[in-house]
Amino acid sequence: MGPIGSRWHRAYEHERGAQRDMTFFSTRLLLTCAAIGVGGGLVFGIVGYLHPVVLVTVPILYGALIGVYFFPGVVAQSLLRRGGVALLTGTIAGLAASAVDPANLWRHVGVGVLIGALQELPFALSGYRYWRGWVFGLAAVVAGLVMGAFVLVLVGPDHFAPLAETVYIALFVLSPLLVTWLARRVSDGIDSTGAARGIQGEIDRRRRGAGATPLAMVAA
Template sequence: MKKMTTRFLMACAAIGAATGVLLIPTNFAAFSVSASVPLAYAPMVGLWIIGPVVALAVLRRPGSAVLTTFIAGVISIPTPAGPSAVVTCLMVGTAIELGFLVTRYRVWAPWLFHLTAAVFTVLYALSAYAAFDISTMPAWAQVVFFALMLGSQAAFTALGLVVARRLEATGVARGIAPRRTVPEA
């Protein structure tokens, strides 16, 4: 296991802080619409995915997503989510990190980010389906609910990868992330 250097911790803190600031208004909006208008909530779920995607794509180190989302969750505590924001963020960070753990942190291709985020989103959508009683909605609304969640995840995963590439181009990860030995597919 690699040492957690100060630069690595500070990079995770910066990405986590930015994610937390993004999630503050998102939590307020999500709590105001999730139970009453789940179709308005569904497109928001991808916002929780940006931070761990950026952290893993830029830093390419184990624990990046979990540490980043922990910090984002702590920053999000003053929202209606309260302390559960930490649990939610850690759940997302851990889920996104699992795909890379399975590959022993050797594959950093965009397809793995998308696949991992999609698997998590499907599992989350199934739990939200039950929690928001989506089964009582018309069939078209149920399909739209899942499509919006998956579309949100795909869009925000892609956005996270774009942000990561731009951050990496600035040299922010120099000396933190391992050198690329094989170009990304």
């Protein structure tokens, strides 16, 4: 077997090994997502009691509360670097919130699922092969804008004066960005313990010189 054939063989065997590892560690992967989701869900439930208070007293600051919903998904994505973990963890977090705030279970589940799905999108564009920090920031900004616009439509575009509306939307972006930064620091701390070793994907799994998606090509 020539040098080129040997390299392809090693790459093929490496990929097969990674697939076997993921099959073997699938239970660990699910349990890790569950642990992160339950922890995030308890925070969801506690913050849930602040929602009506803020909406009645200082509604312009409502966007500051949305950031907590980004925490479990970012921890899971940054730690595991696998497709679907943000959506799974966000769903679990929403369900776990019922232990603290059962009256608003479906609100927590809905927001957890929606934000988890939005967090998945930028990484899906690279086929879940590229996990650099700037993509997490992009996901936070996009998801924050979507959530801010969605809530603004619900309360009515004329609910705030133009300046107040700008502050309102800005908080929907700044809060997720801050929480994303914090969640990545938490993920780094967990990663340093080696607790997730064996179930993590690589930060950059793109095949050099071929098959790069537009998002990955821009990042190169």
